[in-house]
Amino acid sequence: MAPDSDNNSPDWLEGLTPEEEPAEFNPESSDDPSWMNDSKGSDDAPDSSQGVVPDWLENIRQQEKSEEPEQDELPKSGSLSPEDKKDTANWLENIRTQYASDTGQLDASAIPEPVDPPSQDYMERVQTLKDQEQGSPPPAAPEAPSPAIEEQPSAEPPAEDPGWGDSPGVDLTSSSTPAGIWGDDPTEEPSAEDSSPDWLGGLPSIDSGELVDEVIQPAQDDQAQVPNWLQGMEPEDSADLPEAPGLDQAADQSPEWLAGFGDEPPPVPTPGIADIPNVEDPGLPESDEPAETPGGGLPNWLENLKFSPDDSRRHLEEGEAFAENYAQEDVSALLFEPDDLPDWLDDEDPDAPIEIKQPPARAEIAPPTETQVEDIAPAELPSWLQAMRPIEAVTEPDSEESEAPVYTGEKEKEGPLAGLSDVLPAETFVVSFSNKALPVTGFELSEAQQTYTKILKTMVDTETTSPPVKRRKMALPQKMLRWVISLLMMAAVFFGSWESSDTFTLPPAGIPDEETAVYNQIEAISPNSEVLVAFDYQPGFSGEMESAAYAVIDHLLHKNTSLSVVSTQPTGPDMATRFLNSKMSHHPAVSGIKYSNLGYIAGGAAGLRNFAANPRMAITPLNALGQNLWTQPPLNAIQNIQSYALVLVITDDPDVARSWVEQVQPYLDPSAAGTGTPLLMVVSAQAEPLVYPFYQSNPKQVSGIVSGVVGGAYYEVTYTGVTGKAGSANNYWFAYNIAILIAIALIGGISFINLFGVLFRSNKKPKQRGSA
Amino acid sequence: MKSKNKFSIQTPIAMIIAIVTGVTMLATYIWPMPGIQVTLLNWVTIMAAAALVIGVFNLVSVHGRRVIEGKNIVNSAALVIAMVAAFFIKFLDQDYLPAEWMLSYLIVPIESALMGVLVVSLAYAAVRLISKRPNLYSGIFITTVLFSLVANTALGLSIPIIGDTIKPFVTHVLASAGARGILIGVALGTITTGLRILMGADRPYGG
Numbered sequence: 001m002a003p004d005s006d007n008n009s010p011d012w013l014e015g016l017t018p019e020e021e022p023a024e025f026n027p028e029s030s031d032d033p034s035w036m037n038d039s040k041g042s043d044d045a046p047d048s049s050q051g052v053v054p055d056w057l058e059n060i061r062q063q064e065k066s067e068e069p070e071q072d073e074l075p076k077s078g079s080l081s082p083e084d085k086k087d088t089a090n091w092l093e094n095i096r097t098q099y100a101s102d103t104g105q106l107d108a109s110a111i112p113e114p115v116d117p118p119s120q121d122y123m124e125r126v127q128t129l130k131d132q133e134q135g136s137p138p139p140a141a142p143e144a145p146s147p148a149i150e151e152q153p154s155a156e157p158p159a160e161d162p163g164w165g166d167s168p169g170v171d172l173t174s175s176s177t178p179a180g181i182w183g184d185d186p187t188e189e190p191s192a193e194d195s196s197p198d199w200l201g202g203l204p205s206i207d208s209g210e211l212v213d214e215v216i217q218p219a220q221d222d223q224a225q226v227p228n229w230l231q232g233m234e235p236e237d238s239a240d241l242p243e244a245p246g247l248d249q250a251a252d253q254s255p256e257w258l259a260g261f262g263d264e265p266p267p268v269p270t271p272g273i274a275d276i277p278n279v280e281d282p283g284l285p286e287s288d289e290p291a292e293t294p295g296g297g298l299p300n301w302l303e304n305l306k307f308s309p310d311d312s313r314r315h316l317e318e319g320e321a322f323a324e325n326y327a328q329e330d331v332s333a334l335l336f337e338p339d340d341l342p343d344w345l346d347d348e349d350p351d352a353p354i355e356i357k358q359p360p361a362r363a364e365i366a367p368p369t370e371t372q373v374e375d376i377a378p379a380e381l382p383s384w385l386q387a388m389r390p391i392e393a394v395t396e397p398d399s400e401e402s403e404a405p406v407y408t409g410e411k412e413k414e415g416p417l418a419g420l421s422d423v424l425p426a427e428t429f430v431v432s433f434s435n436k437a438l439p440v441t442g443f444e445l446s447e448a449q450q451t452y453t454k455i456l457k458t459m460v461d462t463e464t465t466s467p468p469v470k471r472r473k474m475a476l477p478q479k480m481l482r483w484v485i486s487l488l489m490m491a492a493v494f495f496g497s498w499e500s501s502d503t504f505t506l507p508p509a510g511i512p513d514e515e516t517a518v519y520n521q522i523e524a525i526s527p528n529s530e531v532l533v534a535f536d537y538q539p540g541f542s543g544e545m546e547s548a549a550y551a552v553i554d555h556l557l558h559k560n561t562s563l564s565v566v567s568t569q570p571t572g573p574d575m576a577t578r579f580l581n582s583k584m585s586h587h588p589a590v591s592g593i594k595y596s597n598l599g600y601i602a603g604g605a606a607g608l609r610n611f612a613a614n615p616r617m618a619i620t621p622l623n624a625l626g627q628n629l630w631t632q633p634p635l636n637a638i639q640n641i642q643s644y645a646l647v648l649v650i651t652d653d654p655d656v657a658r659s660w661v662e663q664v665q666p667y668l669d670p671s672a673a674g675t676g677t678p679l680l681m682v683v684s685a686q687a688e689p690l691v692y693p694f695y696q697s698n699p700k701q702v703s704g705i706v707s708g709v710v711g712g713a714y715y716e717v718t719y720t721g722v723t724g725k726a727g728s729a730n731n732y733w734f735a736y737n738i739a740i741l742i743a744i745a746l747i748g749g750i751s752f753i754n755l756f757g758v759l760f761r762s763n764k765k766p767k768q769r770g771s772a
Numbered sequence: 773m774k775s776k777n778k779f780s781i782q783t784p785i786a787m788i789i790a791i792v793t794g795v796t797m798l799a800t801y802i803w804p805m806p807g808i809q810v811t812l813l814n815w816v817t818i819m820a821a822a823a824l825v826i827g828v829f830n831l832v833s834v835h836g837r838r839v840i841e842g843k844n845i846v847n848s849a850a851l852v853i854a855m856v857a858a859f860f861i862k863f864l865d866q867d868y869l870p871a872e873w874m875l876s877y878l879i880v881p882i883e884s885a886l887m888g889v890l891v892v893s894l895a896y897a898a899v900r901l902i903s904k905r906p907n908l909y910s911g912i913f914i915t916t917v918l919f920s921l922v923a924n925t926a927l928g929l930s931i932p933i934i935g936d937t938i939k940p941f942v943t944h945v946l947a948s949a950g951a952r953g954i955l956i957g958v959a960l961g962t963i964t965t966g967l968r969i970l971m972g973a974d975r976p977y978g979g
Binding site for chain 1: 806809810813814816817819820821824871872875876879880883884886887888891892895896898899900901902903906911914917918921922924925926927929935936940943944947948950951952954955958
């Protein structure tokens, strides 16, 4: 909206200026529409204005006139007959009284009385106030202001202003309380004017009533007075519009868009408006108890607004039923786009008004009659709609379940939903990997089958719970026997370790061949050769294995070889270090750091294979300085496993020994001619039978074996003949023989006693049977 | 009983990887391909070492959780404390003295004591065998045990027939015969297991 270039004000604001005549209010102007004539309070209103009143309102008034012979005076209404005025004043008086009684803060006398017949219309009063502000006498103010304005400044709004008097368009008592219509006290106007800025001084003071007046006034003027921007909006064929029935000349002079209101039927109070029972406005009568006329009745048009408590309750029930049904509906159908709608829906007129029918309450749903059932054929439902039906619609609902919701789900135990049931049971589906058990219909279990089921269930349940270990009770003789065996064995070991004796000597000519082969292989290697030694035994077998390997390792170090230590056991490298530092510390090779601990080989048999294929890639050993041992002497000469002059495996596990034979030995002797690097083994006595076949093979996969303490003692005997020193096997030899002899005596002696006892009891029983 | 729902998309992928790897590894033995074989073996070694580390952490976490929850707190706390202490001792040790002390005075004596208890238990079981099961097999078993024990002593070795005839026959013929049978059975079992894995009939990797 472009402002005017002359006064910088839009055209529609020109009507607000006092100089222009169209802004002046003319109560007698016939340009006002008929509905505005009803709100006029001027007594000067010609009676001819009765013709403006629609027929329906005229009938109401006449009816009220007949029912209400005695009426109080009403505010001036040019469109009402005296009888109607009385009627209206009567029920309005009742409303005012009701308001006074409801608020309790304002007695009836404080409420402004209806203006007497000489009182002016509120629009005239507004015009008067405007003229007073402009310094010009009101053009049509024949009488003084009403007492409600001047003599009752105390008619202030109550302490709690309900606010209903601020809305002229809604309040029914607005006509009787002119001062309260606009919510402004005339006595306060000067102060408000003084506080206004200077630039507003040229403008007339505009209160709400005046603003309404000024806004409405241009619409009531002739066509020439319509603003320019409204003229453009005027329909050209306004003359072609059908003439509204019941409209008089004033209606003809009114703007076309306003004249259209005359065609519409009188507003009928809708249930939606009437169904506001909870409006807590003290200024309005309670909906359950509408104001009645003293004559004992309401006007008919107001009677329509009356509703009983039953009506309100019924509407509430209907609303609840509608909400409930709406919640139960599958609203996903509403999500379909128009293109997704089926063909049968395309037959509907898209321009047809949408009728929203309130569904009846559930209690009011009557079962369909036979004819209705026949009319609704199930085949008429499209398939997509049948698929969308909820399960409850297909299955027959249970009466008990339909009445009250049953929460059968488990309570959430984790997360923010902990403590709530039947909510988002996602965790159950996530954790459960098995199909959900489905009920099997038509399958009945007999009592015997149920019994078997319980037995099976009990058996399965007992499998999941480990039974408590029962402490086996042992007889006193058995306990004593166990203690005797333990004490004798320990005494023999301690005595043999404490007392060294030459009672038990090895036969000089009884050295086994496999041990002689080991000695020969070690003697065959050249001095300063690189030897790979695998310490693959558990710490619990350290006593036996160290006794067996002592002479062999000492022999290797005596040959001034460089040892490379490796292990497939996590504790192997430490056991090797412990053995060398404790048993072989006298050798300069150990003290001079002439052995290399390559560490642990991970991966079991595969790791061994990898190490045999490429030792440098399989293990990257570092010394204390962080240097790669493969780059330092003596390992810098090792390129592959064949670079070692000899490989010695010390193990108590036959499987580990077999892994070395199967995975490493082929790399030691690729030609399989027995000419490659020899593989020697120092094994426990328990592993000897499983390793010995590899020694017996041809060519030998294992070039020599030293097994157990006995094998170590034999090797020491042979080695002592070279070095003149006895090893740990010979140190333990006496204790070893004592302990074994004690064990033989206990096992053999007690077993022999038990054998005789068994034979004695078996011979005694036939005699007892024979005597019996 | 396997459920149908346990079959997932991971199963065929793992099976394909296992079969392809197994066939490739087998082919490297038939047609030597050192590069591929060593590469695959390196992967196996790395994964085995990683599995060991994961196992250690899992052990610490399980027992640490038990300590927090108060379940068998004494044993679990001892295990966790010992593992952490051993780790730091081994990690910070440069002279090997604390680690050697821990190995020599804790690990070796404890495991050796368990072996000593085993000796007493076996001796007691052998003593009770005749009274519990007085039959021929028990007699043969006890006789063999006594003969093996005697043959491994200086007394038995000094006896002419036992030391130079019976004892080698028992250990090198009878025992070796049984051991060879065991080794052949292990070899056949290994071949069968390998074929089942290569054919996908056996899936020890899951699925």
